[in-house]
Amino acid sequence: MSVEHASMRIIDGYARGDTDIAADEVWALEAHLEACGVCRDRLSAAVGAEAPAVAALVDTVWSGLEPELAATAMMPSRRRWSARLSRWMTPVMVPWLAMAMGVTLIALLLDVVGSGSHDVSLVLLLAPVLPVLGVAASWSRGLDPAYELTASAPRAGLYLVLRRTTSVLAVVVPALLVGGWATGVTAAQWLLPCLAFTSTTLAFGGVVGVTRAAVSLVVVWAAVVVVPTLAASRTTFALQTGALPVWGLILALGIGVVIARGGAYSVLGAHR
Amino acid sequence: MMPAVNAADIAPMPYAWEIRATGLKVRAGRKRMAVDGLDLSLGTGVHGVLGPNGAGKTTLVRALATVLRPAEGTLELLGESVGGMGEHRALRRRIGYLPQEFGYYKRFTVREFVEYMAWLKEVPKADIPAAVQRAVERVGLADRADERMKALSGGAWCGGWASLRPSSTTRRSCCWTSRRPASTRRSGCGSGSCCSSWVRTPVWSCRPIWWRTCHLVEDVAAACTDVVLFAEGRLVFQGLPDELASVGGPEHEGDSPLERGYSAMLRGPGQGRGTW
Numbered sequence: 099m100s101v102e103h104a105s106m107r108i109i110d111g112y113a114r115g116d117t118d119i120a121a122d123e124v125w126a127l128e129a130h131l132e133a134c135g136v137c138r139d140r141l142s143a144a145v146g147a148e149a150p151a152v153a154a155l156v157d158t159v160w161s162g163l164e165p166e167l168a169a170t171a172m173m174p175s176r177r178r179w180s181a182r183l184s185r186w187m188t189p190v191m192v193p194w195l196a197m198a199m200g201v202t203l204i205a206l207l208l209d210v211v212g213s214g215s216h217d218v219s220l221v222l223l224l225a226p227v228l229p230v231l232g233v234a235a236s237w238s239r240g241l242d243p244a245y246e247l248t249a250s251a252p253r254a255g256l257y258l259v260l261r262r263t264t265s266v267l268a269v270v271v272p273a274l275l276v277g278g279w280a281t282g283v284t285a286a287q288w289l290l291p292c293l294a295f296t297s298t299t300l301a302f303g304g305v306v307g308v309t310r311a312a313v314s315l316v317v318v319w320a321a322v323v324v325v326p327t328l329a330a331s332r333t334t335f336a337l338q339t340g341a342l343p344v345w346g347l348i349l350a351l352g353i354g355v356v357i358a359r360g361g362a363y364s365v366l367g368a369h370r
Numbered sequence: 371m372m373p374a375v376n377a378a379d380i381a382p383m384p385y386a387w388e389i390r391a392t393g394l395k396v397r398a399g400r401k402r403m404a405v406d407g408l409d410l411s412l413g414t415g416v417h418g419v420l421g422p423n424g425a426g427k428t429t430l431v432r433a434l435a436t437v438l439r440p441a442e443g444t445l446e447l448l449g450e451s452v453g454g455m456g457e458h459r460a461l462r463r464r465i466g467y468l469p470q471e472f473g474y475y476k477r478f479t480v481r482e483f484v485e486y487m488a489w490l491k492e493v494p495k496a497d498i499p500a501a502v503q504r505a506v507e508r509v510g511l512a513d514r515a516d517e518r519m520k521a522l523s524g525g526a527w528c529g530g531w532a533s534l535r536p537s538s539t540t541r542r543s544c545c546w547t548s549r550r551p552a553s554t555r556r557s558g559c560g561s562g563s564c565c566s567s568w569v570r571t572p573v574w575s576c577r578p579i580w581w582r583t584c585h586l587v588e589d590v591a592a593a594c595t596d597v598v599l600f601a602e603g604r605l606v607f608q609g610l611p612d613e614l615a616s617v618g619g620p621e622h623e624g625d626s627p628l629e630r631g632y633s634a635m636l637r638g639p640g641q642g643r644g645t646w
Contacts, residue, residue: 180478180482181482181485181486184475184478184482184486185486185489188475189475189477189478190475242473243473243474243475244473244474244475245473246437246469246470246473247467247468247469247473247487247490248490249437250435250436250437250462250465250467250469251462251487251490251491251492252457252458252459252460252462252463252490252491252492253459253489253490253491253492254457254462254490255457255459256457258490359455360457361454361455361456361457362455364436364437364457364458365436365437365438365439365455366432366437366438
């Protein structure tokens with residue numbers, strides 16, 4: 099940056115309001131004053147020395163304004179955490195996440211209390227579909243009042259979907275981790291189905307809408323795994339360690355589809 | 371200090387029309403083709419889109435906001451072709467869009483909500499506070515910016531949006547949904563709210579494109595430089611408000627020349643198609 103400053107001659111003349119300064123000099127001086135604090139200080143000193151009338155006027159205005167400024171309320175300190183949190187999850191997701199936590203807690207209680215009557219862990223049965231609830235709420239037309247505003251924003255699309263999904267997993271997975279630890283189920287046994295279901299929801303969501311995909315997957319899970327398991331009181335193959343490679347494959351497929359169809363999340367269709 | 375003009379504003383335009391649609395077809399829902407073969411070219415200006423219920427106005431504006439993609443035909447916005455499954459982030463940064471159903475989070479304060487929108491809009495982080503303050507001041511909500519959204523009355527909202535409207539003559543009221551004059555209901559203007567959807571460049575741009583679906587024929591004359599009449603997904607008329615007014619005669623329905631012109635344009639081709 100150049101450190102050339104305006105000459106005292108021009109500044110004094112400007113402060114006095116001289117009319118003999120050339121117009122281009124005035125422009126150059128004003129442009130310089132906007133950017134240069136040193137010269138602004140010199141100008142205010144020059145105003146005091148050269149133009150007492152102006153200085154008196156400024157003082158009068160200032161003394162008139164001062165009581166009003168004192169009475170004006172300060173801007174309240176910003177609630178930074180809520181502003182930052184809203185970039186990860188919408189306020190409408192909070193009750194859904196709370197519900198997912200509640201369900202985990204109840205399943206855990208039932209597991210611990212009634213461990214004698216059932217051989218099946220409820221936490222294990224519910225783990226795959228719990229994050230799906232949160233993901234559905236994060237990209238839903240019915241739940242999110244600002245869905246259309248969001249959908250039209252440049253940041254909408256795969257990036258925002260993944261961001262919200264991450265925040266859902268960040269809440270649900272630790273809860274399940276505690277539940278799994280308490281009931282003695284290995285982490286891989288529920289974590290893989292959990293992630294596989296999440297990625298499949300997103301993959302189908304790009305085609306039929308995230309909420310619809312979530313609802314159909316939960317229904318399929320309930321019909322194919324939960325009901326037979328509870329009826330037979332025996333852990334199905336799907337939840338045994340032998341099925342883990344299958345879940346891994348589903349997870350990989352889901353991620354692949356999500357990446358390949360990344361643009362599909364930036365249109366209204368994904369909000370159904 | 372914010373420069374009044376930036377490089378983007380004085381850059382040469384590499385396109386002839388801000389909005390250009392050829393044979394555009396856009397689906398609403400799964401089957402219905404709401405915009406059905408539209409040819410439309412729009413430049414800089416305030417364009418009022420008129421048409422009866424279900425004419426496809428909202429679908430068209432959604433396509434212009436890139437939240438619906440063309441099923442057929444081409445759509446070019448600001449020189450960029452919109453289609454396929456791209457995210458169009460650079461284009462979206464240059465378009466503003468206020469949807470018909472404008473929802474918000476009640477727990478947010480006005481400032482928080484606008485900040486959140488600025489973040490979604492990919493405004494550079496350092497510019498967000500100043501941009502939010504400008505936006506809030508512009509809609510006259512600066513003194514209530516730190517109140518929760520749910521505490522704002524409908525009047526405050528309307529006042530906010532009204533002060534964003536282009537001309538002072540249209541600043542009467544924005545709440546036409548609740549107290550729409552009987553004449554507009556008769557003239558076949560669609561339901562919903564006035565100024566329901568508009569696409570425009572951000573407030574701080576020097577090259578504004580206003581784009582809104584409007585149901586009040588009279589409002590258009592005051593606010594818009596150009597009228598686009600739209601029925602059954604096709605273009606019926608495009609021109610100046612005065613040209614539309616001159617089409618109508620005393621035999622047509624309506625209380626003003628513009629409403630009579632509106633009825634004349636819609637009755638004419640509509641009746642011919644309805645007879646068989």
